[in-house]
Amino acid sequence: MRTQLEQLIQLQDIDNELLELQQERGNLPETVERLRAEIEETTHLLDLKQKEQLNAGKERRRIENEVELAKVSLKKYQDQLFKVTSNREYDAITTEIESAKAVVSNGESRIIELLGQEEELVQTCEELEKNLEEIKSDFDVRDAELQEKIAETSDTEATLKKNRVKIVEQLAKPVYAHYERIHVAKEDGMGVARVYNGACGGCFAAIPPQKQMEVASMEDFILCETCGRILVDPNSMEM
Ligand SMILES: [Zn+2]
Known part of the structure; x- marks a missing residue:
């Protein structure tokens, strides 16, 4: 699960860069x-x-x-x-x-x-x-x-898209499907959110302490109950 979550973070990172290119x-x-x-x-x-x-x-x-x-x-x-x-x-x-x-x-x-x-x-x-x-x-x-x-x-876009395909191939289908659904639906394109100060970094809804611990362990696939974003530990890899 940890690997899947890390791959999701990488995917989010790539999508952020792609979004930036589009905005340019x-x-x-x-x-x-x-x-x-x-x-x-x-x-x-x-x-x-x-x-x-x-x-x-x-x-x-x-x-x-x-x-x-x-x-x-x-x-x-x-x-x-x-x-x-x-x-x-x-x-x-x-x-x-x-x-x-x-x-x-x-x-x-x-x-x-x-x-x-x-x-x-x-x-x-x-x-x-x-x-x-x-x-x-x-x-x-x-x-x-x-x-x-x-x-x-x-060139940058082509490389990003190639890397994206590689990551998507490694993700479990339902995990990717969930990410993609939120990524497309949200204006900021964020399917993954970090937990900051006990709140979802995407919608700022409070996350119960028990859930925060589960998120921090990076051993399970935890969703924000408010926005549906996949929650990850704030100390996880750079996003
Ligand atoms: Zn949320």
Whole structure:
């Protein structure tokens, strides 16, 4: 049991160092990820708005053509109106004139609408492009910072992780499972706590004298009843 407890202390030590490395990187990894997602979203949105703009332009040009053709027909029908010889012919041409006028009038209002939309979309795209540029340059700076930090610490981290695996292999599975559960759950990452002045070093709950003696003997696996941390003797190896 003593060996297992000593190995747990070593494990805690390694985890403390790993936590320190993570803290050195701070929230850079999250920031970089957030910026990466923002770039993706903005690029997607820009793409969407550019397509909308393209489609509005296409529709406008199609309607402009229709209006031009309708104007030509209108002129033709208006000329014919002076040459009609029967009422029936007059009515027929009048109907054609009305329908051509409708095409022109509806088309022209739709063109105005589309021009407005295109103008708005141009503005939106410009803003998105500007945003995207800013996010990208922010991303470049933060990512470079992160890569530098990772490069600085990656050797140390790799060694720590290798040593961690070795220790975990030697620990009894339930012991490691208990440690890991507390280690992950606690903000300070401490699965092991020393007993100081009769209290748990993790949560400061008082430890009864009988339990303190058991902890000091390092012969049993004693848990703090309050926080669940594995209690070890204060004079045990450096943690
Ligand atoms: Zn405790």
